[in-house]
Amino acid sequence: MTELRIAAVGDIHLGEDVRGQYRKHLEGIEERADVFMLTGDLTRHGTLEEGRLVAEELRGLPVPTIAVLGNHDYHSDLQYEIAAALRDAGVIVLHDDGVVIQCGEVKLGVVGGKGFGGGYAGKCASEFGEREIKNFVAHTRYIAESWKVALKEMTADLKVVLSHYSPIKETLEGEPHEIYPFLGSYLLAEAVDTAGADLILHGHAHKGSEKGMTPGGIRVRNVALPVLGRAYAVYCLGENGAC
Amino acid sequence: MEAPQYVAARVQAALAEDGRTHELGIRVDIRGDQLFLRGQVSGAEQRERLGLVAHEAAPDLRVHNEIMVVEFTEPGEDEHLD
Numbered sequence: 001m002t003e004l005r006i007a008a009v010g011d012i013h014l015g016e017d018v019r020g021q022y023r024k025h026l027e028g029i030e031e032r033a034d035v036f037m038l039t040g041d042l043t044r045h046g047t048l049e050e051g052r053l054v055a056e057e058l059r060g061l062p063v064p065t066i067a068v069l070g071n072h073d074y075h076s077d078l079q080y081e082i083a084a085a086l087r088d089a090g091v092i093v094l095h096d097d098g099v100v101i102q103c104g105e106v107k108l109g110v111v112g113g114k115g116f117g118g119g120y121a122g123k124c125a126s127e128f129g130e131r132e133i134k135n136f137v138a139h140t141r142y143i144a145e146s147w148k149v150a151l152k153e154m155t156a157d158l159k160v161v162l163s164h165y166s167p168i169k170e171t172l173e174g175e176p177h178e179i180y181p182f183l184g185s186y187l188l189a190e191a192v193d194t195a196g197a198d199l200i201l202h203g204h205a206h207k208g209s210e211k212g213m214t215p216g217g218i219r220v221r222n223v224a225l226p227v228l229g230r231a232y233a234v235y236c237l238g239e240n241g242a243c
Numbered sequence: 244m245e246a247p248q249y250v251a252a253r254v255q256a257a258l259a260e261d262g263r264t265h266e267l268g269i270r271v272d273i274r275g276d277q278l279f280l281r282g283q284v285s286g287a288e289q290r291e292r293l294g295l296v297a298h299e300a301a302p303d304l305r306v307h308n309e310i311m312v313v314e315f316t317e318p319g320e321d322e323h324l325d
């Protein structure tokens with residue numbers, strides 16, 4: 001199996017005032033990467049106008065493009081319409097499910113969705129007490145379970161998980177500790193550690209840090225644009241060597 | 244007089260919830276009659292909108308808009324995960 005180069009970014013938060021600007025940075029992406037992944041918060045307010053703008057920005061890229069949505073993309077309750085606009089532009093949008101694509105010689109499996117919060121082991125919400133708290137935790141549990149099943153049911157040479165929320169604390173380093181429960185949940189990491197994957201990409205934590213690892217040893221990268229400070233990161237997976 | 248912490252919290256909520264901004268990561272500090280905004284946004288227009296919304300939420304305070312506009316660069320070096 002040859003090496004696979006994954007370009008990744010999240011939290012591009014596009015709006016009318018920056019139309020066309022991000023696209024310029026995608027020029028020549030096919031020379032740097034085999035696939036492009038987006039970890040959500042593609043819009044600012046989750047309006048359909050913004051969703052369509054993002055779709056135009058991503059339309060017809062020369063590499064397969066796979067995305068999940070983020071909390072901002074849900075803000076106007078138009079997440080399905082935004083996903084539809086992106087799909088119409090050729091972007092694969094994951095919603096707690098998976099896809100297998102052939103990238104050269106590599107069969108690449110990608111699983112993911114928005115994810116959700118709740119906090120991290122020992123300091124997290126549990127399904128107890130008020131209905132509102134139970135619903136909050138149950139939402140994350142449902143998502144984690146869906147990812148676990150999707151990963152288990154997938155045959156691929158390499159598996160990557162795309163999330164908006166963070167599965168681990170390490171990549172939140174730089175964010176105030178008080179808001180950790182709103183930035184992600186360990187349940188996401190636990191699910192992926194159980195089912196197995198080669199890399200987890202997330203965004204959402206604009207002030208966090210890029211690199212971390214799950215308790216099970218799966219590499220995690222926070223690719224939020226403000227964290228990266230560059231148009232996208234490129235991660236090489238698989239056989240080592242030049243890429 | 245309203246405690247400055249509550250005013251700051253109200254301004255922060257306005258920045259997150261106002262349809263013109265929807266910006267979650269902005270730090271709001273109040274010292275006396277001065278209000279300081281800090282954080283990073285992706286464009287100069289968004290920075291100006293944040294200043295405006297903060298001013299509307301706390302019209303009696305003098306707003307110091309110290310928000311930075313982040314410029315991002317071309318993709319850099321690859322990372323090999325093996």
Ligand SMILES: [Fe+2]
Nearest residue numbers: 011041204206
């Ligand atoms: Fe974001």
Ligand SMILES: [Fe+2]
Nearest residue numbers: 041070071204
């Ligand atoms: Fe987010």
